[in-house]
Amino acid sequence: MDYNAQLKLQAFLDGELPKAEASEMASLVTRDREAAALLEELRNTDKVLAGFEGGIELPESRDFFWSKVQREIQRLEAPAPKFAPASLLARWRRLLVPASALALVLVTVVVLIQPVGQFGRTSAADIETALADAGAFTYRDYEAGTTLVWLSYPADNEGAESDEMGTFE
Protein backbone atom coordinates (compact mmCIF):
# COMPACT_ATOMS: atom_id res chain seq x y z
CA MET A 1 0.00 0.00 0.00
CA ASP A 2 1.41 3.36 -0.90
CA TYR A 3 1.16 6.42 1.32
CA ASN A 4 -1.76 7.98 -0.56
CA ALA A 5 -3.71 4.73 -0.22
CA GLN A 6 -2.97 4.73 3.52
CA LEU A 7 -4.26 8.28 3.87
CA LYS A 8 -7.33 7.35 1.85
CA LEU A 9 -7.93 4.44 4.18
CA GLN A 10 -7.81 6.82 7.13
CA ALA A 11 -10.22 9.19 5.39
CA PHE A 12 -12.49 6.20 4.79
CA LEU A 13 -12.44 5.44 8.53
CA ASP A 14 -13.22 9.10 9.33
CA GLY A 15 -16.09 9.25 6.85
CA GLU A 16 -14.34 11.93 4.81
CA LEU A 17 -14.44 10.15 1.45
CA PRO A 18 -17.10 10.63 -1.22
CA LYS A 19 -19.39 7.65 -1.69
CA ALA A 20 -17.66 6.24 -4.78
CA GLU A 21 -14.22 6.29 -3.19
CA ALA A 22 -15.57 4.93 0.07
CA SER A 23 -16.94 1.86 -1.78
CA GLU A 24 -13.52 1.36 -3.42
CA MET A 25 -11.82 1.41 -0.03
CA ALA A 26 -14.39 -0.94 1.47
CA SER A 27 -13.68 -3.51 -1.22
CA LEU A 28 -9.90 -3.00 -0.84
CA VAL A 29 -10.14 -3.81 2.85
CA THR A 30 -11.93 -7.10 2.11
CA ARG A 31 -9.24 -8.33 -0.26
CA ASP A 32 -6.04 -6.73 1.13
CA ARG A 33 -4.89 -8.06 4.54
CA GLU A 34 -2.40 -5.26 5.02
CA ALA A 35 -5.11 -2.66 4.49
CA ALA A 36 -7.42 -4.50 6.85
CA ALA A 37 -4.74 -4.66 9.55
CA LEU A 38 -3.96 -0.98 9.22
CA LEU A 39 -7.63 -0.07 9.40
CA GLU A 40 -7.94 -2.19 12.55
CA GLU A 41 -4.98 -0.43 14.15
CA LEU A 42 -6.44 3.00 13.39
CA ARG A 43 -9.81 1.92 14.79
CA ASN A 44 -8.18 0.61 17.96
CA THR A 45 -6.41 3.92 18.54
CA ASP A 46 -9.71 5.75 18.22
CA LYS A 47 -11.34 3.36 20.67
CA VAL A 48 -8.53 3.81 23.17
CA LEU A 49 -8.88 7.59 23.03
CA ALA A 50 -12.65 7.58 23.39
CA GLY A 51 -13.61 8.73 26.84
CA PHE A 52 -10.05 9.68 27.80
CA GLU A 53 -10.99 13.29 28.63
CA GLY A 54 -14.02 12.14 30.60
CA GLY A 55 -11.86 11.22 33.55
CA ILE A 56 -9.96 14.51 33.75
CA GLU A 57 -11.17 16.85 36.49
CA LEU A 58 -10.13 20.38 37.35
CA PRO A 59 -7.87 20.01 40.41
CA GLU A 60 -9.40 23.05 42.18
CA SER A 61 -12.58 23.32 44.20
CA ARG A 62 -15.64 24.90 42.62
CA ASP A 63 -15.60 27.91 44.96
CA PHE A 64 -11.88 28.58 44.65
CA PHE A 65 -11.89 28.40 40.87
CA TRP A 66 -14.97 30.57 40.59
CA SER A 67 -13.50 33.16 42.96
CA LYS A 68 -10.48 33.47 40.67
CA VAL A 69 -12.65 33.84 37.57
CA GLN A 70 -14.93 36.34 39.30
CA ARG A 71 -12.02 38.42 40.60
CA GLU A 72 -10.51 38.63 37.12
CA ILE A 73 -13.84 39.61 35.56
CA GLN A 74 -14.35 42.33 38.19
CA ARG A 75 -10.80 43.60 37.73
CA LEU A 76 -11.30 43.93 33.98
CA GLU A 77 -14.71 45.53 34.33
CA ALA A 78 -13.67 48.08 36.95
CA PRO A 79 -13.77 51.59 35.45
CA ALA A 80 -10.41 53.18 34.84
CA PRO A 81 -9.44 55.58 37.68
CA LYS A 82 -10.45 59.14 36.87
CA PHE A 83 -8.00 61.96 37.50
CA ALA A 84 -9.14 64.65 39.99
CA PRO A 85 -9.56 68.12 38.45
CA ALA A 86 -6.33 70.03 38.83
CA SER A 87 -6.32 72.92 41.32
CA LEU A 88 -5.67 76.48 40.17
CA LEU A 89 -2.22 76.41 41.72
CA ALA A 90 -1.39 73.15 40.00
CA ARG A 91 -2.58 74.53 36.69
CA TRP A 92 -0.46 77.66 37.18
CA ARG A 93 2.50 75.52 38.10
CA ARG A 94 1.97 73.48 34.98
CA LEU A 95 2.11 76.70 32.94
CA LEU A 96 4.91 78.31 34.86
CA VAL A 97 7.37 75.47 34.63
CA PRO A 98 7.64 75.43 30.82
CA ALA A 99 7.39 79.23 30.72
CA SER A 100 10.36 79.59 33.09
CA ALA A 101 12.32 77.02 31.15
CA LEU A 102 11.61 78.89 27.93
CA ALA A 103 12.61 82.18 29.51
CA LEU A 104 15.87 80.66 30.75
CA VAL A 105 16.66 79.34 27.30
CA LEU A 106 15.92 82.74 25.75
CA VAL A 107 18.13 84.58 28.22
CA THR A 108 20.97 82.12 27.62
CA VAL A 109 20.64 82.52 23.86
CA VAL A 110 20.59 86.32 24.09
CA VAL A 111 23.68 86.35 26.32
CA LEU A 112 25.54 83.97 24.04
CA ILE A 113 24.79 85.77 20.79
CA GLN A 114 25.34 89.32 22.25
CA PRO A 115 28.17 90.80 20.17
CA VAL A 116 31.19 91.83 22.20
CA GLY A 117 30.73 95.54 21.77
CA GLN A 118 31.61 98.81 23.34
CA PHE A 119 29.36 98.45 26.36
CA GLY A 120 30.62 95.02 27.24
CA ARG A 121 34.26 96.04 27.10
CA THR A 122 33.68 99.19 29.08
CA SER A 123 31.86 97.31 31.81
CA ALA A 124 34.62 94.77 32.03
CA ALA A 125 37.21 97.45 32.33
CA ASP A 126 35.26 99.23 35.02
CA ILE A 127 34.87 96.06 37.07
CA GLU A 128 38.54 95.26 36.81
CA THR A 129 39.49 98.66 37.99
CA ALA A 130 36.98 98.54 40.79
CA LEU A 131 38.33 95.23 41.97
CA ALA A 132 41.89 96.45 41.87
CA ASP A 133 41.20 99.57 43.85
CA ALA A 134 37.91 100.35 45.56
CA GLY A 135 38.46 104.09 45.24
CA ALA A 136 39.28 104.22 41.53
CA PHE A 137 36.79 104.10 38.64
CA THR A 138 37.90 103.82 35.04
CA TYR A 139 35.94 104.57 31.90
CA ARG A 140 37.35 103.44 28.60
CA ASP A 141 36.04 104.36 25.19
CA TYR A 142 37.77 102.04 22.77
CA GLU A 143 36.38 103.65 19.67
CA ALA A 144 37.49 107.10 20.75
CA GLY A 145 40.68 105.75 22.26
CA THR A 146 39.95 107.53 25.52
CA THR A 147 40.50 106.36 29.08
CA LEU A 148 39.17 108.32 31.99
CA VAL A 149 40.20 107.45 35.54
CA TRP A 150 38.30 108.89 38.51
CA LEU A 151 39.96 108.54 41.86
CA SER A 152 37.84 108.90 44.94
CA TYR A 153 39.94 108.29 48.01
CA PRO A 154 38.35 108.97 51.39
CA ALA A 155 41.75 110.13 52.59
CA ASP A 156 41.49 113.18 50.32
CA ASN A 157 38.25 114.33 51.83
CA GLU A 158 39.18 113.38 55.33
CA GLY A 159 42.53 115.11 54.98
CA ALA A 160 40.86 118.27 53.81
CA GLU A 161 38.37 118.26 56.58
CA SER A 162 40.50 117.01 59.44
CA ASP A 163 43.44 118.75 60.95
CA GLU A 164 44.50 115.63 62.67
CA MET A 165 45.81 114.12 59.42
CA GLY A 166 49.39 114.95 59.40
CA THR A 167 50.14 114.08 55.82
CA PHE A 168 49.61 117.60 54.45
CA GLU A 169 51.22 119.50 57.22
Next chain:
Amino acid sequence: MAAFEELVARHRDKIYARAYSMMRNEEEAIDLSQEAWVKGWQRLAQFQGDSSFGTWMTRIVINLCLDQLRKQKRQRTESIEAMDAESGGVERQMPVITVNPTAGLERGELRQRIDRALGQLSYEHRTVLVLHEFEEMEYKQIAKTMECSIGTVMSRLFYARRKLAALLADLKKLDSV
Protein backbone atom coordinates in the same frame (compact mmCIF):
# COMPACT_ATOMS: atom_id res chain seq x y z
CA MET B 1 -23.39 36.61 37.44
CA ALA B 2 -24.97 33.81 39.46
CA ALA B 3 -26.19 32.14 36.26
CA PHE B 4 -22.71 32.36 34.78
CA GLU B 5 -21.26 30.85 37.94
CA GLU B 6 -23.59 27.92 37.42
CA LEU B 7 -22.39 27.51 33.82
CA VAL B 8 -18.78 27.55 35.00
CA ALA B 9 -19.57 24.87 37.58
CA ARG B 10 -21.28 22.73 34.96
CA HIS B 11 -18.63 22.89 32.24
CA ARG B 12 -15.39 23.61 34.10
CA ASP B 13 -14.09 20.02 33.99
CA LYS B 14 -14.68 19.70 30.26
CA ILE B 15 -12.94 23.00 29.52
CA TYR B 16 -10.03 22.12 31.77
CA ALA B 17 -9.76 18.61 30.24
CA ARG B 18 -9.50 20.08 26.74
CA ALA B 19 -6.84 22.54 27.87
CA TYR B 20 -4.95 19.76 29.62
CA SER B 21 -5.10 17.43 26.57
CA MET B 22 -3.55 20.15 24.46
CA MET B 23 -1.05 21.63 26.90
CA ARG B 24 0.05 18.57 28.89
CA ASN B 25 0.68 20.82 31.87
CA GLU B 26 -1.66 21.16 34.84
CA GLU B 27 -0.83 24.75 35.79
CA GLU B 28 -1.03 26.02 32.23
CA ALA B 29 -4.30 24.18 31.72
CA ILE B 30 -5.78 25.78 34.87
CA ASP B 31 -4.64 29.26 33.82
CA LEU B 32 -5.90 28.87 30.27
CA SER B 33 -9.25 27.48 31.32
CA GLN B 34 -9.64 30.40 33.74
CA GLU B 35 -8.76 32.82 30.92
CA ALA B 36 -11.29 31.07 28.69
CA TRP B 37 -14.04 31.63 31.25
CA VAL B 38 -13.18 35.31 31.54
CA LYS B 39 -13.25 35.62 27.74
CA GLY B 40 -16.52 33.69 27.70
CA TRP B 41 -18.06 36.25 30.06
CA GLN B 42 -16.79 39.16 27.98
CA ARG B 43 -18.14 37.65 24.73
CA LEU B 44 -21.35 36.30 26.17
CA ALA B 45 -23.40 38.67 24.01
CA GLN B 46 -21.83 37.06 20.91
CA PHE B 47 -23.10 33.59 21.82
CA GLN B 48 -25.91 32.99 19.35
CA GLY B 49 -26.83 29.49 20.40
CA ASP B 50 -25.81 27.94 17.05
CA SER B 51 -23.91 25.34 19.04
CA SER B 52 -24.21 24.32 22.66
CA PHE B 53 -22.68 26.59 25.29
CA GLY B 54 -20.14 23.88 26.14
CA THR B 55 -19.01 23.60 22.51
CA TRP B 56 -18.76 27.39 22.23
CA MET B 57 -16.63 27.54 25.37
CA THR B 58 -14.48 24.65 24.17
CA ARG B 59 -13.65 26.56 20.98
CA ILE B 60 -12.55 29.52 23.07
CA VAL B 61 -10.20 27.42 25.17
CA ILE B 62 -8.84 25.62 22.07
CA ASN B 63 -7.96 28.94 20.46
CA LEU B 64 -6.25 30.14 23.64
CA CYS B 65 -4.25 26.89 23.83
CA LEU B 66 -3.24 27.14 20.19
CA ASP B 67 -2.02 30.72 20.71
CA GLN B 68 -0.03 29.62 23.74
CA LEU B 69 1.45 26.59 21.94
CA ARG B 70 2.48 28.73 18.98
CA LYS B 71 4.21 31.16 21.34
CA GLN B 72 6.03 28.28 23.02
CA LYS B 73 7.01 26.78 19.69
CA ARG B 74 8.60 30.03 18.59
CA GLN B 75 10.67 29.97 21.78
CA ARG B 76 12.04 26.46 21.47
CA THR B 77 13.91 24.56 18.80
CA GLU B 78 12.01 21.91 16.93
CA SER B 79 12.99 18.38 17.83
CA ILE B 80 14.51 16.23 15.12
CA GLU B 81 11.66 13.80 15.46
CA ALA B 82 9.08 16.48 14.91
CA MET B 83 10.91 17.70 11.81
CA ASP B 84 11.11 14.15 10.44
CA ALA B 85 7.46 13.64 11.10
CA GLU B 86 6.57 16.93 9.46
CA SER B 87 8.48 15.99 6.33
CA GLY B 88 6.54 12.70 6.27
CA GLY B 89 7.60 9.12 5.89
CA VAL B 90 8.31 7.92 9.43
CA GLU B 91 4.85 6.47 9.89
CA ARG B 92 5.10 4.55 6.60
CA GLN B 93 7.80 2.32 8.02
CA MET B 94 6.04 1.59 11.30
CA PRO B 95 4.87 -2.01 11.65
CA VAL B 96 1.12 -2.37 12.03
CA ILE B 97 0.10 -3.06 15.64
CA THR B 98 -2.09 -6.10 15.23
CA VAL B 99 -2.94 -6.68 18.89
CA ASN B 100 -4.76 -4.07 20.93
CA PRO B 101 -2.00 -2.86 23.33
CA THR B 102 -4.50 -1.58 25.85
CA ALA B 103 -6.62 -4.69 26.14
CA GLY B 104 -7.16 -5.87 29.69
CA LEU B 105 -6.05 -2.62 31.30
CA GLU B 106 -7.99 -0.98 34.09
CA ARG B 107 -9.48 2.44 33.37
CA GLY B 108 -7.00 4.35 35.54
CA GLU B 109 -4.05 2.46 34.16
CA LEU B 110 -5.24 2.99 30.61
CA ARG B 111 -5.64 6.70 31.19
CA GLN B 112 -2.12 6.95 32.58
CA ARG B 113 -0.69 5.13 29.60
CA ILE B 114 -2.53 7.30 27.08
CA ASP B 115 -1.45 10.33 29.04
CA ARG B 116 2.21 9.35 28.74
CA ALA B 117 1.88 8.51 25.06
CA LEU B 118 0.12 11.79 24.24
CA GLY B 119 2.90 13.61 26.05
CA GLN B 120 5.44 12.17 23.63
CA LEU B 121 3.73 13.58 20.55
CA SER B 122 4.69 16.97 19.15
CA TYR B 123 2.11 19.68 19.75
CA GLU B 124 1.05 19.71 16.08
CA HIS B 125 0.30 15.99 16.07
CA ARG B 126 -1.34 16.02 19.48
CA THR B 127 -3.52 19.01 18.56
CA VAL B 128 -4.75 17.41 15.34
CA LEU B 129 -5.56 14.26 17.27
CA VAL B 130 -7.35 16.17 20.04
CA LEU B 131 -9.38 18.24 17.59
CA HIS B 132 -10.36 15.19 15.59
CA GLU B 133 -10.92 12.62 18.33
CA PHE B 134 -12.23 14.76 21.19
CA GLU B 135 -13.66 17.79 19.44
CA GLU B 136 -14.90 15.67 16.51
CA MET B 137 -13.88 18.25 13.98
CA GLU B 138 -13.76 17.44 10.27
CA TYR B 139 -10.49 17.75 8.34
CA LYS B 140 -11.60 21.08 6.85
CA GLN B 141 -12.36 22.59 10.26
CA ILE B 142 -9.06 21.39 11.70
CA ALA B 143 -7.18 22.88 8.75
CA LYS B 144 -8.91 26.22 9.34
CA THR B 145 -8.28 26.15 13.08
CA MET B 146 -4.62 25.18 12.70
CA GLU B 147 -4.04 27.38 9.66
CA CYS B 148 -2.70 24.59 7.45
CA SER B 149 -3.83 22.56 4.43
CA ILE B 150 -6.20 19.57 4.55
CA GLY B 151 -3.33 17.41 3.26
CA THR B 152 -1.21 18.44 6.24
CA VAL B 153 -4.08 17.61 8.59
CA MET B 154 -4.42 14.16 7.03
CA SER B 155 -0.72 13.34 7.26
CA ARG B 156 -0.42 14.72 10.81
CA LEU B 157 -3.44 12.77 11.95
CA PHE B 158 -2.16 9.59 10.33
CA TYR B 159 1.25 10.01 11.95
CA ALA B 160 -0.28 10.83 15.35
CA ARG B 161 -2.50 7.75 15.32
CA ARG B 162 0.25 5.39 14.22
CA LYS B 163 2.77 6.86 16.64
CA LEU B 164 0.29 6.62 19.48
CA ALA B 165 -0.38 2.95 18.69
CA ALA B 166 3.37 2.28 18.65
CA LEU B 167 3.93 4.16 21.91
CA LEU B 168 1.13 2.29 23.64
CA ALA B 169 2.58 -1.01 22.45
CA ASP B 170 6.04 0.02 23.72
CA LEU B 171 4.62 1.05 27.07
CA LYS B 172 2.90 -2.30 27.37
CA LYS B 173 6.20 -4.08 26.65
CA LEU B 174 8.02 -1.92 29.21
CA ASP B 175 5.38 -2.58 31.85
CA SER B 176 5.49 -6.34 31.31
CA VAL B 177 9.32 -6.50 31.69
